[in-house]
Amino acid sequence: MRSFQSGNTAAGLLVLILIFLVLIALIVVFSQQILSSLANPSLPANAVVYLVVVLFPLILLGVILYQLVRLARDRANRRPGSRLKSRLLAFFVFVALMSSIPQALLSVNFIGSTVNFWLRAGIGEALRGGLSLSLDYYHGLAENLGRFNESPLVPVILEDLGRNPERLWKNVQTANSQIHFVQVFDGQGRELLFRGRREGRLLVPPELPPGGYLPKEDRGGLSILRHGAEHLLDGRRYTLVVGTVLAPGFDGKAAALTQSLEAFGQLNRYNRLFRLGLIVFYFLFSLPIFLLGILISFLLAGEIIQPIASLEDATHRVAEGDFSTRILTRSGDELAALANSFNRMVAELAHSRSKLVQAEKISAWQEIAQRLAHEIKNPLTPIKLAAQRILKKYTSEPGDFRKVLEPAVAAIVREVDSLNAMLGQFREFARLPMPKPERVRIREVAEEAAAMYSALSGKVTIDCSRVASESTVLADRAQLKQMFANLMKNAIQAMPDGGAITVASALVTMEGRGFCRIWVRDTGQGIAEQIRDMVFKPYFTTKKEGTGLGLTIVERIVFDHAGSIRFESQNGVGTTFIIDLPA
């Protein structure tokens, strides 16, 4: 019993769906991180991203291409289910594109709109305004320090330097509340006074730049602004440093503002490129999912098509006579019911066919028995007459007995020989064994058969040169030789005045299967139209000494080799026997 199974791709399908889900989860969870760090080639995590973005689609493309090539090959070989699978696959891809294209267009539009929104929503103005305010505040503080330090009030305040430092500091604070500390150095760089917030204290006297504004100092998370100026008091040179400590976090916030403005500036500058980059990334990440979807479509199409392909294949096998074909299915759907119905139908067909074959056999043997009886009866009459004539002469005219004896005995012997030959042919036909196939070169066998009849052929020529020397079939060598021999003998007998026998061959394809077609052509008188249906019937012959089994044996040999035989004949032109044997 031949069986087919469906549903063996379920595990592969499950694995692919699992990969599909994992890929989606990875993209959802890590997309932000990937976008942030992808441009930095030194990050090892990016190797994984490149693997997913570049290598994975390539692998998927390779697998899909392999599947497509297989499908194309199956279609070329007319494998059951291949056409339906192609159509199903095209349908799945069409559905996938139908759902992906609008989604892609929407995403592309969404990306563009979002980027444009951020560029147009006044965020740039807000950032620039924020930075401008910060700068105004910062510069305002710095200028305030400079204005104070260079004001004519300072020398007056400094008069308290030696006498009352506390009053000096109090006066500074009263004069400018935004000054958080004050420090005085003498001409030798020694510190004479420090009052106010200790974060502002310098350990060495500063080198005063033009304008007196010292570089901003970051200390302990605080930013410190200073202004230094030299003052002459009682002929002595003093350096007065005043400063202010910026609000905690000012620097960090200012840096964040600067960075945001920088990012905004870049976005503004490379707006189109960035949108293009996002779109390219969208497609790079969508492509593996789309390809995975197509691969799943392949498996799904295969899963759906499997029972139908099995059914088609089984139908072909049944048509070829293999009634042991059965379809096994694990599913419980309508296709399983169809498979069960098919199995029942084939079982009933096999049963009916068995009965029919038995009946045909009985009928055939009955016909053969009748014909055989008829053929045996024919020579019995002359034998009986010859025997009766011998007896009559012997009893009535013993003198002339010798005259009758010899021709009568000769007639009896001839008829017995004829009977013997007929029974020999019958035995040969009945005992024709099952073929033992081997790879046989047709031309060799045809030439061997032709050689057997070269002495008998007389004026008939036999040409086997039109059989390709490399042309082979899977056949029983002896039976094939007998087939050629019988056809050639038949042709020779059909051309008593001479003629030509031509044997040719070619490879042909019928219903997707390869056959070797053999032509055996003679230039005889052809077969009369009224007897063409009888040509292969046992014991049918038009020849005086024919047994009527030659072409029957040929037909039997061809059928036993799963081949077919037919002939074309034209009166006065000749007959061509056409034999198709599986290549």
Add this chain to the structure above:
Amino acid sequence: MGVSLDYRDPRRGEVLKALEEGLTAEIQFQLRLYRRQPGLLRFLGDRLVVERRVLQTARFDSFEGRYRIRRQDRELGAYSEPGEALEAFCSLSDFPLADLSEAGPGQYYIAARARLTPVKMVAPLNIITLFLPRLAFSSPWLEGGLPP
């Protein structure tokens, strides 16, 4: 042994333009110290002794009104003059590469190149550098022997 490099390219002007727009510029110096192989081993190529990458960034500090140059995570200096800032940004001065006090003459040589990015893109905008490599310019490798 200290290495000094100076990157000169007409596109240095793009750096100043970017800095004035409030953007950050980046330059990466790649230094390789090779030891020449003796005899037949020369066919196998010279041996890479040490390789260093030095990353410098420049930006304009609007608060200070000065150009700030940083190397890796350390501030190199702040400059009021754009020309001075550009010189400091595009050069590497006496960078310690390796200790070769006992090296023989002609035994070692240095290969160096620079990669200038006038506008250092911030994430995630930096993805465009994958599609637009012309945002950065690389010099060819230059080789030089060690002074005696």
